[in-house]
Amino acid sequence: MIKKLPPSWVDFKNYLKHKRKEMSIEDLIVRLRIEEDNKIAQKSSYTLTSEKANVVEHGQTSGKNKSGKGKFQKEGKGSNLGA
Template structure:
C-alpha cells in the first residue's frame, strides 16, 4: 500500500514539471509578441495584457516599469516617432497611463486619416538625355 507522503511526492513531481513547462510557454509568448501595423494598437495592447495576466497567473512577477518599457518597445514600426517620444520622457509612467496615451494617439491618427491629412514627401528623379548636357527633374508628390 502507498503511503500519503509517497503519493504526495509523486503528484508534486508530475505537476511541478508541467508547471515549469507552462511558465516557459508563457515567457515565450511574451518574448515573441510583436505589434503589427495591420491591426489596431489598442487590440494588440489587449492581447499583450492577456499575456501579462498569464505571466502573473503562473506566479511570475514583472515590475510595472518593466511592463511599460516592454509595451513601448513592442509598438509597431509606424509608431517609431511616438515610441521615441515615450522613451525620452523623464517621469515614470504607469501602465494604465500609457494605455490611455496610446488610445489617444491612435484616435488622433485615425482622425487624421479620415480628414485626409496624409504626410507628403517630395521625390526627385534626374533624367539625362544622351548628347545633351541638360537634365530635367521630375518632382513627384506622393502620399504615404
C-alpha cells in the same frame, strides 16, 4: 512593450523613450488610446482631402482671342479702346 508598437508609431515610441517622468500602466494605456484616436482622425482627414480632383474642360479659351492679343485690344491702326 514599446518595441512591439508598429513602425508607424515611431514618433510616439521616441516620445516614450525620452520621457523623463515615469508613468503607470493606466497612463500608458490612456496615452496609447489617445495616439490611436489621433492617427485615425489624421487618416480620415487625409482621405477626405485626397479625394479632391482638379477638373479641366477642353474647348474653353483663357480670355484671349485666336490672334494671341488680349480680349480688350482692337485690331487695326491705333488703339481706340473707347470707340
